[in-house]
Amino acid sequence: MAPDKHGVENGQTHAIVQARKLPIADMTTFAPYKIFALVETAKAFGIAAEAVLQGTGLDPAQLQDGKAQCSVPQYLRACSNSVRRCPDPRLPIEVGRNLHLSAYGLYGFALLSSSSVRAGFEFAVRYHELATPTFDIGWEIRGADFVWFFPDEVQRAYARPLKNFLMMQQISAHVTHVQDIARADRLPKKILAAIDPQEPDELIEQAFGCPVTFAAPVTEIIYDMSILDERPPMTNPVTHAMMRESCERLIGVVTDTTGISRQVSRLLLESLAPFPSMETIAARLGMTTRTLRRRLTVEGNSYSGLLDQVRNELAKKYLGSSSVTIADISDLLGFSDVANFRSSFKRWNSIAPGDYRASLGRQEMNQ
Numbered sequence: 001m002a003p004d005k006h007g008v009e010n011g012q013t014h015a016i017v018q019a020r021k022l023p024i025a026d027m028t029t030f031a032p033y034k035i036f037a038l039v040e041t042a043k044a045f046g047i048a049a050e051a052v053l054q055g056t057g058l059d060p061a062q063l064q065d066g067k068a069q070c071s072v073p074q075y076l077r078a079c080s081n082s083v084r085r086c087p088d089p090r091l092p093i094e095v096g097r098n099l100h101l102s103a104y105g106l107y108g109f110a111l112l113s114s115s116s117v118r119a120g121f122e123f124a125v126r127y128h129e130l131a132t133p134t135f136d137i138g139w140e141i142r143g144a145d146f147v148w149f150f151p152d153e154v155q156r157a158y159a160r161p162l163k164n165f166l167m168m169q170q171i172s173a174h175v176t177h178v179q180d181i182a183r184a185d186r187l188p189k190k191i192l193a194a195i196d197p198q199e200p201d202e203l204i205e206q207a208f209g210c211p212v213t214f215a216a217p218v219t220e221i222i223y224d225m226s227i228l229d230e231r232p233p234m235t236n237p238v239t240h241a242m243m244r245e246s247c248e249r250l251i252g253v254v255t256d257t258t259g260i261s262r263q264v265s266r267l268l269l270e271s272l273a274p275f276p277s278m279e280t281i282a283a284r285l286g287m288t289t290r291t292l293r294r295r296l297t298v299e300g301n302s303y304s305g306l307l308d309q310v311r312n313e314l315a316k317k318y319l320g321s322s323s324v325t326i327a328d329i330s331d332l333l334g335f336s337d338v339a340n341f342r343s344s345f346k347r348w349n350s351i352a353p354g355d356y357r358a359s360l361g362r363q364e365m366n367q
Helices: 033-043 072-085 090-098 101-112 117-126 160-181 201-208 225-229 237-251 260-269 278-284 289-298 303-319 326-332 338-349 353-366
Strands: 005-009 012-018 138-142 145-149 190-193 212-214 220-224
Touching: 033 072, 033 090, 033 101, 072 160, 072 326, 090 160, 090 201, 101 117, 101 160, 101 237, 117 138, 117 160, 117 225, 145 225, 160 190, 160 201, 160 220, 201 212, 220 225, 260 278, 260 289, 260 303, 278 289, 289 303, 303 326, 303 338, 303 353, 326 338, 326 353, 338 353
Parallel strands: 190 212
Antiparallel strands: 005 012, 012 138, 138 145, 145 220, 190 220
16 A cells, blocks of 8 residues: 655655545454453453443453454443443453554554564555454655654544553554564653543553653654564564455455545444434534534435434444344444334334344355
8 A cells, every 4th residue: 555645744645544534334343353352351340341341242252252253342341340340440451562563463463473564564554454443544754854643633522531441452453463563662752641540650651661651642652663673573574465455355446535524424424322403513623513413414415314324334333243233233323212223224224133134044044
């Protein structure tokens, strides 16, 4: 993947590589490696697996099932449960430490077998959609520094405690992944974190091996640029080609939509039920409700229509997993009762949710 743009700043090349904006296909379900790491790590902090998974429609036994799947909203629910029960910042740090690239399946092994660290990082950005993403990622060369950053962190509509948790985990996972693909002694020069100060500072700096500044304007993980030219210990062109081809099949063709409808859909998707009102969404986008309504109308959409679309896509994903009950789905999507969910699903798809699930089972048997 070539850098998205090049420029010159202070006489030095300034290259930026950013992830493609994700469409409403953030509805994707993933192997539950992240939620498994969270459950296992939380046990050491005295949180039972059932408490972490409350309201997700998953149970501990299903995480061991090779057929189990997990969506981003389910993972966010599990993280929210963990934050409420354990505000200790060491929890997300340890979760990130346990998320080695080998846990990410095809995506992780493609990174590990890359021809160079630079090529691996470019691959990570391009195929980040496969990593159960809670933030977009990007990197840039800034003078003598290589910098990871998170271009959408300001727009993410997470509640503050959840955002603190997710960003601490994201930073920790990035540090772990760099050590996986480069060398175990490759540590950041410094970290800037656009989240609330976390205590104790000394413990956190010891965990990351560098100074950490909280309440920064943006989050950045800064390395020496020389890391890009290193050769991954597991580099293998044949393995990488096979993994890359498989990732292409998984990710499919991604349409790069940029309208306000995509932004609204994404904010809805990132929110736990009950979903935010149109007034709340407008405020998060920095505009009035009237302006948001007008811009959606120009694109042929409405807030209620986009909310229905998000709920419907998520519902169909959840119905594809026999482990999630229809009552669980109703709760995950913020319906007042199961009857209301059944009625809405039938209005959207001209089929009852139970019949839709049965049809998926028949399709699977015929394959």
